[in-house]
Amino acid sequence: MSPAPSGQFGPPKPAPNWLGWLAFLFFIFVQVYSVLTSPADAMMGHLQKNMYVHVPAAWVTFGAFGVVLVASLYFLWKDDERADLLAASAAEVGSLFCGLTLVLGMLWGRPTWGVWWSWDARLTSTLVLFLIFVGYLSLRSFVEDPHRRGQWSAAVGILGAINVPIVWMSVQWWRTLHQIQSSPRGLAPEYLRGLMLNLAAFTLLTIWFIWRRYEAARYERAAEHAAQAAALGGYNG
Amino acid sequence: MTTKKTKWGALAAVGVLVIAFGWLIYGGLDSNVVYFLTPKELLAKGAEGYDKPMRLGGQVKPGSVVWDEQKLDLRFAVTDGTGEIKVHSKGAPPQMFKDGQGVVVEGRYGHDGVFKSTSVMVKHSNEYKAPAKGERPSDMYKSLMKSPAT
Amino acid sequence: MASGIAGGGVGYVVASYVITWVVLGAMLVRTVGSVRRARAEYDQAAKGEFRT
The missing domain is CATH 2.40.50.140 (Nucleic acid-binding proteins)
Known part of the structure; x- marks a missing residue:
C-alpha cells in the first residue's frame, strides 16, 4: 500500500498554437532550403544530404533522453508525478527519433560502407539505447500503480540516459566503422549552414512534440483524478 | 514512511543496475571486442x-x-x-x-x-x-x- | 560497375527524406489526436465531477 502520490493536479497549460506552426513551417523551409542549396559532395555526391536528417535526428534523440534524465531525477527527488509524465513524453519522442536515426543511418551506410549494418561500437550502442527506451515504454504500460510506475520507469530512464554519452563518445573510445563526429572544421561552409539550420528545426519540432505529448498525459491524469474525486462524492478543494 | 523507503530502494536499484549494466556492456568492450x-x-x-x-x-x-x-x-x-x-x-x-x-x-x-x-x-x-x-x-x-x- | 553512388546515391537520399517526413507527419497527427482525445476525456470527467 503506497500512500497517495503527490498532490492532485488540474489540467495543463496548453502549448501555444503558434509554436506548432512555427516548428513545422520552419522545418519544411529548412529542409527544402538545405537540399536545394547544397552542392553534391566530392566523395559521396548527393548522399551527403542524408546528413541533414540523420545527424539532427541523432542530436534530438540525445536531447530528448537528456530531458528524461533530468525529469526522472527530479521525480525521484521530489516525488512530483508531473515530472514522471514529462519523462515519459520525452522518452516517447526520443525513441521515435532514435529509431529514425538508425534507419537513416542504414540508408547512408549501405551505399557508403557497402553494408546496411555492422556491429561496431557506435551502431551497437545506439541500438542498445533504442532498445532500453522501447523497454521503458513497454514497462510503463505494464505497471498499473502510477507511483510504482514512476519509480520503475525513472530507474530505467536514468539507466538509459547514461548511454547517451557512451553513444556519443563511442567513435572516440573504440575503433568503429562509423566515422568520428563531423566538426565545423571538416565541413565546407555550405554544408555546415544546412546542418545547423536543420539542427535548429529538429530541436524546435522535438520541443513541440514533447510539450504536446506531455499535455495529453496531463489531461489523462487530470481526468482520472477528476473521475476519482467524483466517485468519492464531490469536490472539496 | 513507506514512500521514503521505496524511494531509497528505487535509487539503490538504479545505482546497482547502472553499474552492472555499464560493466557488462562496456567494461569488457575495450579488451574483448576490438x-x-x-x-x-x-x-x-x-x-x-x-x-x-x-x-x-x-x-x-x-x-x-x-x-x-x-x-x-x-x-x-x-x-x-x-x-x-x-x-x-x-x-x-x-x-x-x-x-x-x-x-x-x-x-x-x-x-x-x-x-x-x-x-x-x-x-x-x-x-x-x-x-x-x-x-x-x-x-x-x-x-x-x-x-x-x- | 555496381550502381549506387555513381548516380550520387539519389535513391537512398530520397528514401531518407521520405521516411523522415512520413514519420514526422504521422507523429504530428498522432500527437494532435492524443491531445484532443485526452482533453475531451478530461472535460467529460470534470463535468461529471461537478454534477454530483
Whole structure:
C-alpha cells in the first residue's frame, strides 16, 4: 500500500498554437532550403544530404533522453508525478527519433560502407539505447500503480540516459566503422549552414512534440483524478 | 514512511543496475571486442592470427588494386603504414573503394599470407567538401572504379 | 560497375527524406489526436465531477 502520490493536479497549460506552426513551417523551409542549396559532395555526391536528417535526428534523440534524465531525477527527488509524465513524453519522442536515426543511418551506410549494418561500437550502442527506451515504454504500460510506475520507469530512464554519452563518445573510445563526429572544421561552409539550420528545426519540432505529448498525459491524469474525486462524492478543494 | 523507503530502494536499484549494466556492456568492450585489427597487429599475432573470423582495417595500398571485372575477382593490399596484408575478395567492392581509402574487411587470414575476405566495407571520413570546379561527382566515381590497368 | 553512388546515391537520399517526413507527419497527427482525445476525456470527467 503506497500512500497517495503527490498532490492532485488540474489540467495543463496548453502549448501555444503558434509554436506548432512555427516548428513545422520552419522545418519544411529548412529542409527544402538545405537540399536545394547544397552542392553534391566530392566523395559521396548527393548522399551527403542524408546528413541533414540523420545527424539532427541523432542530436534530438540525445536531447530528448537528456530531458528524461533530468525529469526522472527530479521525480525521484521530489516525488512530483508531473515530472514522471514529462519523462515519459520525452522518452516517447526520443525513441521515435532514435529509431529514425538508425534507419537513416542504414540508408547512408549501405551505399557508403557497402553494408546496411555492422556491429561496431557506435551502431551497437545506439541500438542498445533504442532498445532500453522501447523497454521503458513497454514497462510503463505494464505497471498499473502510477507511483510504482514512476519509480520503475525513472530507474530505467536514468539507466538509459547514461548511454547517451557512451553513444556519443563511442567513435572516440573504440575503433568503429562509423566515422568520428563531423566538426565545423571538416565541413565546407555550405554544408555546415544546412546542418545547423536543420539542427535548429529538429530541436524546435522535438520541443513541440514533447510539450504536446506531455499535455495529453496531463489531461489523462487530470481526468482520472477528476473521475476519482467524483466517485468519492464531490469536490472539496 | 513507506514512500521514503521505496524511494531509497528505487535509487539503490538504479545505482546497482547502472553499474552492472555499464560493466557488462562496456567494461569488457575495450579488451574483448576490438572491432578490427590493423595489419601490424594481425602480423604481430603470429600463428594465432590464422584462420579465425575477424576484421582487418587499414588503407588500400595505392597501386595494389587488381580488379577483374569478368571474374568479379578483387585483390589489393591493406596497410597501416607499417604492416601490410594482401587481401583477396570475390564480388564488386563498394562504390567508394579506391586507392588510399580506409577500409574494413571481414574474413580470415590464410596460412598463405592472404586475407580471404567475405565482405569489404569502406570507412568514410568525417570531412565533406564540394567537388572542385569543372568536376562532376558522377565522373569522379567512374574514375575511381576504373580498372587499375587503365 | 555496381550502381549506387555513381548516380550520387539519389535513391537512398530520397528514401531518407521520405521516411523522415512520413514519420514526422504521422507523429504530428498522432500527437494532435492524443491531445484532443485526452482533453475531451478530461472535460467529460470534470463535468461529471461537478454534477454530483
